[in-house]
Amino acid sequence: MTFQRIEKNGIPCALVESGEAVIRDAQSVLDLLMSAKYEAGTKNLVIAKKCICENFFILSTGLAGEILQKFVNYGARIAIYGDYSRYTSKPLHDFMRESNEGREVFFASTKDAAIDALCC
Numbered sequence: 001m002t003f004q005r006i007e008k009n010g011i012p013c014a015l016v017e018s019g020e021a022v023i024r025d026a027q028s029v030l031d032l033l034m035s036a037k038y039e040a041g042t043k044n045l046v047i048a049k050k051c052i053c054e055n056f057f058i059l060s061t062g063l064a065g066e067i068l069q070k071f072v073n074y075g076a077r078i079a080i081y082g083d084y085s086r087y088t089s090k091p092l093h094d095f096m097r098e099s100n101e102g103r104e105v106f107f108a109s110t111k112d113a114a115i116d117a118l119c120c
Contacts, residue, residue, distance in 0.1 A: 016051060023052040071104055079105075
């Protein structure tokens with residue numbers, strides 16, 4: 001896993017790059033946040049959907065709520081980018097839409113859109 005520091009509009013972000021899922025549970029989120037803070041100097045994360053375990057996108061597991069609550073508790077923000085078209089769950093799409101209306105969690109289709117969501 002690597003971090004690339006990106007700054008836009010004076011707001012720093014850490015672009016997380018990995019060939020495997022780095023967000024698997026609440027503890028992995030805490031580890032990721034501390035690594036990003038140390039290596040990139042920010043708690044604003046941009047991450048590809050493929051770097052998050054698939055159970056995150058099954059809302060009935062409760063994993064998304066548990067993971068995203070860590071971001072809120074620690075004053076961090078996350079933008080997840082990727083193709084969500086294969087998900088047919090209306091509750092998931094509602095959750096993503098409502099998240100995008102807030103300030104801490106964003107779902108975007110592209111890396112650039114994810115960066116823009118965090119840096120506006």
